Structure formats: structure tokens, C-alpha cells
Amino acid sequence: MKPVNPQATPNAGKLLQYLSEIGGNRIITGQHTQTAAMEEIGEIRKITGKEPALRGFELLSYSPNIRYETGDEHCRKEIDENRNTLEHALEFGRNGGIVTFTWHWFSPLSGWDKSFYSEKTDFDPEKVLQEGTEERKAFYHDMDIMAGYLKPFLEEDIPLLWRPFHESEGGWFWWGRKGPAVAAKLYRLQYEYFVNTCHLHNLLWVWNCPLKEGYPGDDVVDILSRDLYEEKGTKTDYRKEYEELISVTAAQKPVALAEIGILPDIDMLRKSRVPWCYYMVWSKGFVMTEEFNSHEALQGIYGSAYAVTYPAGPFH
Secondary structure (H helix, E strand, O other), X not given: OOOOOOOOOHHHHHHHHHHHHHOOOOEEOEEEEOOOOOHHHHHHHHHHOOEEOEEEEEOHHHOXXXXXXXXXXXXXXXXHHHXXXXXXXXXXXXXXXXXXXXXXXXXXXXXXXXXXXXXHOOOOHHHHHOOOOHHHHHHHHHHHHHHHHHHHHHHOOOOEEEOOOOOOOOOOEHHHOOOHHHHHHHHHHHHHHHHHHOOOOOEEEEEEOOOHHHOOOHHHOOEEEEEEOOOOXXXXXXXXXXXXXXXXXXXXXXXXXXEEOOOOOHHHHHHHOOOEEEEEEOOOHHHHOOOOOOHHHHHHHHOOOOEEEEOOOOOO
16 A cells, blocks of 8 residues: 555655554554653553553644633643653654644634634634635645644654544534535645645645545545544444444545544454554543543553554564
């Protein structure tokens, strides 16, 4: 399997091939970390003696249009704790870890507090699609800055699982407020700009929406993914959600649980072989307490031969 970008770097191609082969045979363990302290990793190591092979990093504090003074105490704390995460991502990638990014993008224009939320900004994503608008200009301005932050990974041929405009099936983020079809068009704009103008050929493009009307096209998607937050106590291999996701296209692409609250049941998964190539548990309370995932569940998945933990993967 080859990346959709014909100019993809060798390691991007290597990672995609690995992901395409592993689904249904094993699953890559993953954990989101939204602070520079990455306390979730230490907690997993303490409980299981192991670390996830895939690590998620948050980019919200790198948004160019943060209005720090309009944020409440929680918003300012989240921004402050997120600073310098790129340095940790670069180090993890250098050491053979699989890196994925989440960007809660503060709206390119206007907004207050956590303006990645639709309710905190009047930014209209549909106007980005119109030539000559201030919204379009601001959109490209922010992409230019973000491309600069991603360049060091390109220079070291560290591939990135890049998942822009996530959860567009809902209207809670500004990029989804006009529906997933608009978000899919924004995704295409970013793909074309990052690939053809910024030459970020180390990105693997991860789409994150289970609705067919929001699918941007086989030519710009390497990996299908979705975010799922099940009820506490749920035991699942996420088969139903897998079937829903693959219905968006007839193309054979790797599939991933890009964000989850509840770990997949490793015994169910080992038997059913639902071909998720990786999962990523969300941060803080989803792993720092037993409210969502017990220590027993963590030990079960990290101790299973079906799960890939760090250091393992295509770069070890």
C-alpha cells in the first residue's frame, strides 16, 4: 500500500505499509498526551511496566489566533500546559515512536476563550471556500505557521499521522458547524496546500468522520478513523462502529480508533480480529483514574501478545 501523496517520504510509506499489514493481526497501543509533562505515559508505565507505541500530541497552544486574555482560568491553564509539546513529539519520533497530532485549532479570526468550539467564535468555515474573503486569508495564514512547526519532522524524515478537522460529524468545533461536507472541503484545501505548496511529504492523512457525505475522497485519505466515547463499563471490540466507518468508501484503507474513552476488550478483539490498526485513549482522567479504564484493563491490553507496545513498530 502506498500513500496518497506520490511524493511521500520513504518512512511515511514504511509506516503506512506497517499499518495496513497489522490490522486484524495485532493492534498498536496509543495514548494522547495534552501536556508537556505527559503524565499519562508515566501512569501507564507504573501500572503495566510498558509504554504505548503510538503517542498523541496536542497542538492547541500553537494556534496563531489565541486570545489569551479572553480565556477563563481553565482555558489559560490548558494553553500553558500544552506549550513545548512539539519538542517532546520530535524526541519521541527520533526514538522510533509513532507520532500522531490533534489540533484543536483556535479559530483563525475572532473568537474568545476556547475558540476551537463553535460556541466560542463566529468564524464561518464556509467563507474559507470563497476566494478573497478574510476568512480564507486567515485560514491560509494559520496553515503557513503550522507548516513551519511541522518542518523539523520532515527534515528528519519522521512520519506523522496527521488528523485535521476531526469529529466533523458534529457541530461542536468551528470546522464542523456548517456540516461535514464543508469540513471535507477544508481538508482538501489543506491537503493541497501542505503537499503542493509546503511540501510536507512526511504526513499520512487521517480522515476522522464516519459519514459518507463528509468523506473528502480516496485520493486524499490514507487512513480512516473515528472518535468514540462509550458508556463506562462497556466491553467491545468496536465491530459495529468499524462496519459503519468502512461504508464511507469501497477503497481498502487502514482503519483506526483515533480517540476513544474506553479501551477495546483485548480478548474480544483477539478473537474477532476487527482490523483496527491502532487506538488512542484520550488524556487525563481516561487513564489517570479508574473511572473509565481499570488497572486490570490496562494490564490486560498492555500484557497481551496481540498488542504492540513501545519500543516496537516499523522503526525499531
